[in-house]
Amino acid sequence: MSDYVVTVNSTVDLPKEWLAERNVPVIPLKYTIDGETCEDMAGLSSKEFFQKLRDGKMATTSQINPEEAREALEPFLKEGKDVLHLAFSSALSGTCNSMRIAAEELKEEYPERKIIVIDTLCACLGEGLLLYYVLKLKQEGKTIEEVEAWVEENKLHICHNVTVDDLNHLQRGGRISKTAAVLGTMVQIKPMIHVADDGSLQVVGKERGRKRSLNKIVDKAVEQSKGWEQDIVMITHGDCLEDAQYVAELVRAKMGIENILINNIGTVIGSHTGPGVVAVFCMGNKR
Numbered sequence: 413m414s415d416y417v418v419t420v421n422s423t424v425d426l427p428k429e430w431l432a433e434r435n436v437p438v439i440p441l442k443y444t445i446d447g448e449t450c451e452d453m454a455g456l457s458s459k460e461f462f463q464k465l466r467d468g469k470m471a472t473t474s475q476i477n478p479e480e481a482r483e484a485l486e487p488f489l490k491e492g493k494d495v496l497h498l499a500f501s502s503a504l505s506g507t508c509n510s511m512r513i514a515a516e517e518l519k520e521e522y523p524e525r526k527i528i529v530i531d532t533l534c535a536c537l538g539e540g541l542l543l544y545y546v547l548k549l550k551q552e553g554k555t556i557e558e559v560e561a562w563v564e565e566n567k568l569h570i571c572h573n574v575t576v577d578d579l580n581h582l583q584r585g586g587r588i589s590k591t592a593a594v595l596g597t598m599v600q601i602k603p604m605i606h607v608a609d610d611g612s613l614q615v616v617g618k619e620r621g622r623k624r625s626l627n628k629i630v631d632k633a634v635e636q637s638k639g640w641e642q643d644i645v646m647i648t649h650g651d652c653l654e655d656a657q658y659v660a661e662l663v664r665a666k667m668g669i670e671n672i673l674i675n676n677i678g679t680v681i682g683s684h685t686g687p688g689v690v691a692v693f694c695m696g697n698k699r
Contacts, residue, residue, distance in 0.1 A: 414526070416494035416556040418546055419485065421476065421507055422452035423500040424539040425648055425678040434547055439484040441500070441507060441680045445471040450679070458676040462651035462687040471683035475507040481514035485527065489518060494526040496556050498543055498563070501611035502531045528560050530567070533611035536681050537646040537673070537693045538572045544644060571636045571696040572607040573629040575619070577688035604628060609699055626655060629692050630662040636696030637667060644671045650682055650689040659690055667694075 422440035424431070431438055440451040446469055450456065456464070465471060476484075488495050497515070499508035508531045515527040532539050542563065549559050602625035604617040619625040633645070645663050649656035653674070660672045676682075677689055 414494050414556070415492070416496055416526070416550075417488045418543070418550060418559075419488075419495060419497045420539060420543055421498075421500045421511075422678060423505075423507075423535060423681055424498070424543055425536045425675060425681060426540040426543070426673075427675050428453055430673075436543065436547070437484070437488075439476055439481065439497075439511075441476055441505070442474045443471050443679045443683050444474070445469055445683075449474075452678050452680040456679065458679070458682070459651055461679050461682065465682075465687055471679070473680045473683050475505045476510050478510045478513040478517070481507075481511045482517060485511075485514055485518060489522045489525045489527070492525075494556050495528065496546070496559060497527075497529045498532050498539060498546065499529055500539065501533050501535050501607065503533070503611035504535055504613070526556055528556060530560065530563050531611070532563070532567055532570075533607070533609070534567060534570050535572065535607055535611075535613075536677060536691065537648045537675065538570045538607060540673075540675075541570055541644070541646050541693045541695070542567060544646075548643075566695075568609050568699060569640075569695050569697070571633060571694050571699050572691060573632045573636075573693075574605045574685075574689065574691040575602050575625040575629050576605065576685055577602070604632075606632075606699060622655070626659050626690060627662065629690065630659055630666060633663070633692045633694045633696070634666050636698060637694050639697065640695045642667065642669050642671075642694055644673060645669045646673045646675075646693040648675055648677045648689070648691050648693075650677050650685055650687045652688050652690060655688075655690050659692060663692065 419437045502508040511529045515529045608614045
């Protein structure tokens with residue numbers, strides 16, 4: 413059995429230390445704010461980044477291009493390793509397509525190597541949760557084909573439950589329609605969104621007030637996760653740690669889960685959600 417490496421995009425939004433401890437190579441997208449372009453997970457701290465957004469600065473993002481993808485993947489092939497790449501949802505970025513273009517080119521040059529690019533149809537810690545289980549399977553000795561089969565069978569069981577302060581950031585970035593963004597202009601109405609089966613963002617409801625919206629994303633996770641054994645639940649936030657901790661307490665009380673990972677949302681995805689986003693990620697029956 414050939415050795416293989418699992419690679420991800422920076423939109424996985426896991427702590428850099430977590431990824432480094434597990435030797436997971438990260439292929440970063442980029443963001444530009446205040447005239448400066450940086451790699452995701454680099455440059456500004458999360459607090460600095462979100463403060464700029466609060467001050468009215470606009471952030472734009474750019475996908476990985478095929479040449480960057482090729483440069484990131486080829487070293488592993490030269491080492492004689494196969495590659496399994498978990499790509500950011502194709503409905504939210506052209507990055508997955510770039511990874512696939514690079515993989516096809518590299519297969520011609522390294523016909524003895526396997527290069528598998530999976531469209532996760534996930535975002536943020538949804539990708540992170542998928543990676544968590546993939547690494548467990550790899551550690552158990554599963555082959556690259558066995559892991560690929562598991563991901564394809566289970567990726568739509570990764571549930572994303574999200575509330576944002578408003579939808580204007582998502583609308584400006586083209587992630588949702590202008591009509592959907594009207595919700596975000598209503599005073600004290602907090603939009604509820606999720607990642608649908610096609611990997612796109614969808615507005616699925618609204619709640620009046622912040623606390624009710626935070627309760628709602630947990631209640632939704634509780635409903636989705638019935639019958640599923642959860643190793644871990646992941647929570648992300650846009651520079652609002654107290655709200656994330658409140659959600660974590662609800663998860664402990666309502667889902668009986670102690671293993672909870674909380675992390676700031678990354679700068680690339682945070683460019684589109686804005687500050688104040690909170691999301692819960694778990695395994696479930698249906699998104």
